[in-house]
Amino acid sequence: MSAENTGTGTGGAQDPALEQLRVARAALTRLMEPSDLAGLALIRAVGPVDALGIVRADIGVPKGLERTITGIMVDAGAAGSGWPGLADALGRWRPRLKDLAPERDLAVIATLGGGLLFPEHPQWPPALADLDLAEPIALWVRSATASLPPLASCVAIVGSRDSTSYGATVTAEMAYALAQRGITIVSGGAFGIDAQAHRAALMSAEPGTLPTIAVMAGGLDRYYPAGNEELLRAIAHQGALVAEVPPGTSSTRYRFLQRNRLIAALSAATVVVEARWRSGALNTAHHAEALGRVVAAVPGSVFSANSAGCHRLLREGAAVCVTDAGDVAELTGASGTALVPEPEQPAAIHDGLSVEDLLLFDALPLAAGTTVEKLSTVAGLAPAAVLAGLGRLELMALAQRGNGLWKRRR
Amino acid sequence: MSAENTGTGTGGAQDPALEQLRVARAALTRLMEPSDLAGLALIRAVGPVDALGIVRADIGVPKGLERTITGIMVDAGAAGSGWPGLADALGRWRPRLKDLAPERDLAVIATLGGGLLFPEHPQWPPALADLDLAEPIALWVRSATASLPPLASCVAIVGSRDSTSYGATVTAEMAYALAQRGITIVSGGAFGIDAQAHRAALMSAEPGTLPTIAVMAGGLDRYYPAGNEELLRAIAHQGALVAEVPPGTSSTRYRFLQRNRLIAALSAATVVVEARWRSGALNTAHHAEALGRVVAAVPGSVFSANSAGCHRLLREGAAVCVTDAGDVAELTGASGTALVPEPEQPAAIHDGLSVEDLLLFDALPLAAGTTVEKLSTVAGLAPAAVLAGLGRLELMALAQRGNGLWKRRR
Numbered sequence: 001m002s003a004e005n006t007g008t009g010t011g012g013a014q015d016p017a018l019e020q021l022r023v024a025r026a027a028l029t030r031l032m033e034p035s036d037l038a039g040l041a042l043i044r045a046v047g048p049v050d051a052l053g054i055v056r057a058d059i060g061v062p063k064g065l066e067r068t069i070t071g072i073m074v075d076a077g078a079a080g081s082g083w084p085g086l087a088d089a090l091g092r093w094r095p096r097l098k099d100l101a102p103e104r105d106l107a108v109i110a111t112l113g114g115g116l117l118f119p120e121h122p123q124w125p126p127a128l129a130d131l132d133l134a135e136p137i138a139l140w141v142r143s144a145t146a147s148l149p150p151l152a153s154c155v156a157i158v159g160s161r162d163s164t165s166y167g168a169t170v171t172a173e174m175a176y177a178l179a180q181r182g183i184t185i186v187s188g189g190a191f192g193i194d195a196q197a198h199r200a201a202l203m204s205a206e207p208g209t210l211p212t213i214a215v216m217a218g219g220l221d222r223y224y225p226a227g228n229e230e231l232l233r234a235i236a237h238q239g240a241l242v243a244e245v246p247p248g249t250s251s252t253r254y255r256f257l258q259r260n261r262l263i264a265a266l267s268a269a270t271v272v273v274e275a276r277w278r279s280g281a282l283n284t285a286h287h288a289e290a291l292g293r294v295v296a297a298v299p300g301s302v303f304s305a306n307s308a309g310c311h312r313l314l315r316e317g318a319a320v321c322v323t324d325a326g327d328v329a330e331l332t333g334a335s336g337t338a339l340v341p342e343p344e345q346p347a348a349i350h351d352g353l354s355v356e357d358l359l360l361f362d363a364l365p366l367a368a369g370t371t372v373e374k375l376s377t378v379a380g381l382a383p384a385a386v387l388a389g390l391g392r393l394e395l396m397a398l399a400q401r402g403n404g405l406w407k408r409r410r
Numbered sequence: 411m412s413a414e415n416t417g418t419g420t421g422g423a424q425d426p427a428l429e430q431l432r433v434a435r436a437a438l439t440r441l442m443e444p445s446d447l448a449g450l451a452l453i454r455a456v457g458p459v460d461a462l463g464i465v466r467a468d469i470g471v472p473k474g475l476e477r478t479i480t481g482i483m484v485d486a487g488a489a490g491s492g493w494p495g496l497a498d499a500l501g502r503w504r505p506r507l508k509d510l511a512p513e514r515d516l517a518v519i520a521t522l523g524g525g526l527l528f529p530e531h532p533q534w535p536p537a538l539a540d541l542d543l544a545e546p547i548a549l550w551v552r553s554a555t556a557s558l559p560p561l562a563s564c565v566a567i568v569g570s571r572d573s574t575s576y577g578a579t580v581t582a583e584m585a586y587a588l589a590q591r592g593i594t595i596v597s598g599g600a601f602g603i604d605a606q607a608h609r610a611a612l613m614s615a616e617p618g619t620l621p622t623i624a625v626m627a628g629g630l631d632r633y634y635p636a637g638n639e640e641l642l643r644a645i646a647h648q649g650a651l652v653a654e655v656p657p658g659t660s661s662t663r664y665r666f667l668q669r670n671r672l673i674a675a676l677s678a679a680t681v682v683v684e685a686r687w688r689s690g691a692l693n694t695a696h697h698a699e700a701l702g703r704v705v706a707a708v709p710g711s712v713f714s715a716n717s718a719g720c721h722r723l724l725r726e727g728a729a730v731c732v733t734d735a736g737d738v739a740e741l742t743g744a745s746g747t748a749l750v751p752e753p754e755q756p757a758a759i760h761d762g763l764s765v766e767d768l769l770l771f772d773a774l775p776l777a778a779g780t781t782v783e784k785l786s787t788v789a790g791l792a793p794a795a796v797l798a799g800l801g802r803l804e805l806m807a808l809a810q811r812g813n814g815l816w817k818r819r820r
Contacts (some may be wrong), residue, residue, distance in 0.1 A: 382501025
């Protein structure tokens with residue numbers, strides 16, 4: 001994401017108000033963990049600049065703020081999350097003030113060819129607003145394009161890290177075919193299904209499209225897992241790396257779980273290719289379900305533990321069954337149903353016959369011919385109906401006559 | 411099915427009215443094809459004895475009969491089936507009068523140790539009434555027990571004739587386990603999935619239960635397909651063979667399709683284990699769906715053509731995903747959910763932690779210990795919250811203290 005394109009770089013003349021928001025939000029991503037609902041409510045209440053000022057104690061706590069925050073959390077359905085009050089929240093954020101250096105973080109991401117997207121930014125993905133209060137404070141991005149693709153063009157493909165060769169094959173075929181249709185494949189940059197999905201999308205890349213987005217749980221200056229460094233570097237150049245935590249942040253379990261909500265929110269559909277009975281991919285699927293996004297699962301052998309999570313989703317009705325890219329495209333409406341050809345299977349010759357004609361066709365002998373009278377008995381049809389039916393079957397080249405006797409035409 | 415038990419045999423003193431109905435219905439099964447709705451409407455209008463009399467021209471056509479039949483067909487939603495009038499229907503049935511010998515047919519089935527069930531019979535399966543006008547005229551039965559099991563105890567397992575070893579294994583495990591729970595396995599006696607299901611049920615047979623029912627498209631004096639003769643003989647002895655056509659009747663395509671509705675109607679749930687994109691098993695599944703019965707499908711490899719029909723059912727929402735007997739038992743309510751254990755997978759040590767404790771656990775170093783102040787920054791928690799959380803994690807043996815420093819406990 002170049003500074004020229006998006007205004008997210010550090011250099012150059014910027015709208016001062018936007019620049020102030022950018023720095024404040026960059027700072028807040030370091031102070032607050034993802035989905036810190038009290039922090040997000042504070043930002044919603046007073047804006048990011050004042051929110052930062054309050055945490056820094058540069059400005060005092062406005063009268064009634066506590067009640068406003070509570071109201072925002074109640075409205076967002078987060079009242080039950082045990083909001084222990086602003087004092088407690090400040091006690092949580094302030095220990096990190098000493099590490100605060102948003103300009104340095106913005107410089108680091110610019111050095112990496114990236115920038116910061118945030119809700120006031122014209123290129124902020126509108127789909128993230130569906131997260132309501134859990135909408136991220138900002139997104140750190142390293143991208144080949146100025147903006148992320150619209151929701152309808154994004155499909156998440158997720159699954160086990162310890163995928164089987166079956167899962168890898170399904171993933172590669174699906175991601176490749178979807179990317180060829182201009183769909184952006186969103187995943188988590190992990191080993192297994194994630195890596196396979198990113199790789200196939202990169203290979204398939206159509207000119208002018210963003211083939212793949214990896215949503216990371218840690219800072220974008222790191223490559224995690226290290227074994228995927230080469231892949232993640234390629235995604236940064238040809239696709240996009242995205243994170244809601246600033247450079248230098250490590251990946252933690254909590255951040256992985258929160259990251260999953262971003263994968264779900266950025267994608268019109270989330271496809272689980274392989275997942276064990278308990279799996280992070282199911283967490284992503286449940287986020288997608290909660291957001292009203294399409295959730296799909298790929299079936300597999302009932303004897304494969306790596307498909308048990310997919311079958312669980314299917315059984316619970318939480319996911320739709322998909323077997324290939326065509327199924328997925330149809331679900332997302334990204335392509336017409338014409339792209340999903342019915343598997344080729346020769347029509348049986350008796351297809352489309354009426355019940356009477358089927359009864360008659362069944363009754364026709366294969367070898368020696370038979371009489372209309374006999375056919376009437378065998379088929380259970382009146383003689384007139386037999387004659388009429390024989391005429392139709394003869395026209396369809398299903399029956400033939402010889403010496404006044406009828407048999408099936410081979 | 412012995413004559414003593416059911417009163418369906420040919421010998422012995424019988425209720426004369428019931429005996430008359432029995433002979434009339436036996437005759438009508440030869441004159442009329444399965445689901446001949448005009449014939450069934452005639453029987454509903456005047457009863458089986460008079461219906462036979464009318465076809466035989468022993469008695470005249472009562473005034474208004476035509477209108478009554480039309481009304482019955484309209485009520486049953488069969489008006490669109492192109493009812494061409496009673497004269498036409500009589501023309502269809504009468505050519506078979508010359509072959510009519512119901513007493514001989516009843517003698518044949520008695521010789522085979524079987525008998526006839528019919529709607530007026532006390533042991534007629536009430537589930538068949540769900541077929542409405544398509545309820546069979548009668549059922550020819552060869553059974554080890556006096557009556558067929560109730561709907562709730564029957565599960566149909568159906569699928570491809572050219573099943574894979576995957577399908578055969580799933581079928582055998584599922585049928586065996588269900589039969590062990592006292593469930594009767596209903597299928598069509600064909601090669602492949604059907605045969606596998608019947609065989610596994612016979613092997614598993616619990617004393618006092620009817621392990622399996624094969625619903626045949628042709629007469630019960632024949633074994634079709636011939637390659638399954640031994641299996642079908644075993645089913646006749648330990649389970650039940652059932653058909654709505656009399657002895658001597660051949661299997662036709664039309665009768666196979668109609669037979670499928672009986673499999674669906676006799677079973678609380680229909681499980682499709684393997685089916686191609688177009689398959690007779692899907693026909694059975696659609697009958698079950700139309701009857702409001704449970705339809706289930708077993709997933710498989712997306713690369714297997716033999717699973718494409720199952721995936722189609724799942725994708726269209728026509729079937730529930732099942733992977734084993736436990737899933738099926740749960741669906742039919744035949745057994746409690748306690749019989750479906752969650753797959754064993756060790757709980758992760760951090761399961762069930764609150765968000766704060768998870769943040770703290772994530773922040774704890776594995777090797778060298780760290781201070782509360784540092785943990786406060788890393789975890790993003792107030793120092794007091796860190797202290798409280800460390801107390802909880804210590805109690806859970808997840809954290810340990812040494813020289814005033816904290817680390818994760820291995």
